Amino acid sequence: MAVFSWIVNLILQSAFIWIPILFGIIFWFSYRAYQREKFIKEKLEFALLEINIPKDVFKSPQAMEMAIDVLYYLGGGAMTWQERFWFGAVLYPSSLEIVSIEGSVYFFIRTSTKLAPAVKSAIYSQYPNAEVNEVDDYTKYVPDYNKYHADWSLNGLDYKLSKDVFFPIKTYVDYGLDAAVGKLEEYEKIDPLSTVIEFLGTIGPGEQAWIQYVIQPDAWSTWRTKAEAYIEKLISRTQGGSDDEEDKSFGRQLTSGEKDQIKAIERSLSKHAFECVIRTIYLARNENINKATKGYLKSSLFLPFNSLYLNSIRKNNETSYDWVWEDITGMRYPILKKRFFNDYVARAGFNEPFWKYFNFIWYKRRPQVILTSEELATLFHIPGRVSESSAVERIEAKKSEAPINLPV
Incomplete structure (x- = not known):
């Protein structure tokens, strides 16, 4: 009891020190959150662009990589420390x-x-026969999810990387595919996105599947230091240049x-990098629910992009619980579904309200995901004729010519 009383007295006697500090920290974070939300509401407006796929595409995904790089170069907003921390400026998410x-x-x-x-120009410069049009948001044609919409079912997932982000x-x-253009026939090429498109083409009547990559330029690049250290560690083993006496692998050849x-x-170190939030939504009328589709989104969607010696994309959060005790009353389940739906519609992931940092009651903390422009272009690009799926409607020719002064 004496120790406890001493601790209590110490806390009370030092209150004049830690209480102002505590309130100062709370005020600072609250002010930053307020300024950030004010900046987003007043300065950021968004457009949804649909890419109509041309009939013949003979370019590798590197063409889309160059278009995605535009989002890095122009994704500014938070240009200085003053703008970011005092005026609430943020990087532009896409x-x-x-x-x-x-x-x-x-x-x-x-x-x-x-x-x-600029995004339109970048796409036209790489795909002159494509069409890029601003369209209404497709998500608004689905009823805002709540548990009383008994005719619709929703399953949502977000994803993380299985290893450190520099892999x-x-x-x-x-x-x-970078070396296949002009050297291989279309039927000889292997495009990992074709598997995803073929799967999406199997979605039946009364069903929808949405895949989303919310990105913003990686402003800190701390992963690069880790990547360089990892490479140095591997190379030093072949040269005997480490001080770790317990490591018996020195002098061996790299596998x-x-x-x-x-x-x-x-190769990743030479590319532009983006912070990324990956999520999917599966919507279906109750009579059209396909459990195989839900299972595919959960465990198989990203298999073509996964590698045992590099990195893999796997499930993080889902709109369901593994154990009954996690939602005994059944109240958390519909709330979780609604939050997943709302996050998808809002393209949430960055610059979120301050209270969302305490949402661990509903979500597992979302780990950082870093993807380079090369990785994003692999996950999202205009498929060539290697993908013959009838699910992708291709246009014969675009309706109007791209401006002649676009960069090529």
Whole structure:
């Protein structure tokens, strides 16, 4: 008891020190959250762009990578410390989306209205026969989810990386698509996105599947230091240059897997990187629910991009619970579904309200996901003729010519 009394007295006697500090911290974070929300409401407006796929595409996903790089160069907003921490300026988030509505597949980019013209120009410069049009948000044609909409069922997921973020996923370069243009026939190419498109084409009547990648430029790049340290560690083992006496691997040759790791990580270091939130939504009328589709989104959607020696994308949160005791009353389940739906519609993930940092009651904390422009272009690009799926409607020719002064 004496120790307890001493601790209580110490806390009370030092209150004049820690209470002002505590309230100062609370005020600072609250002020920043207020300024950030004010900036977002007053300065940020968004446009949803639909990409109509041309009939013949003979370019590798590198063309889309160059278009995605525009979102990095122009994703400014928080240009100085003063603008970011005092005036609430934020980086401009964008969203890359592949959507299946009853088996018809669509490609969308949602970005700031300030960036939309540059994004259009970037796509036209790489795909002159494509069409890019501003369209209504497809999510507004689905009833706002709540448990009283008994005719609709919803299943949502978000995803994380299985290893440290500096390990890249398997990209189009690993599939040889960067060197295949002009060298291989279409039937000889392997495009990992084709598997995803074929799956989305199987979505039946009364069903919808939405895939979303919310991105913003990686402002801190702390992963690069870790990546360089990892490469140095692997190389030092072959040279005996480490001080770790317990490591008996010095002087050995790098394995083929380690060589591939170094090559892939070094390639990532040369690319622009984005913070990313990956989520999917499966919607279906109760009479059309397909459990196989739900299972595919949960465990198989990203298999073509996963690698045992590099990185993998796997499930993080889901709109269900593994154990009965996690939702004994059944109240959390519909709330979780509604929050997933609202987050998808809002393209949430960055610059969220301050109270959301305490949402661990509903979500497991979402780990950081970093993807380079090469990885994003692998996950989201205009498919060539290697993907012959009828689910993707292709246009014969675009209705109007792109401006002649666009960069190529």
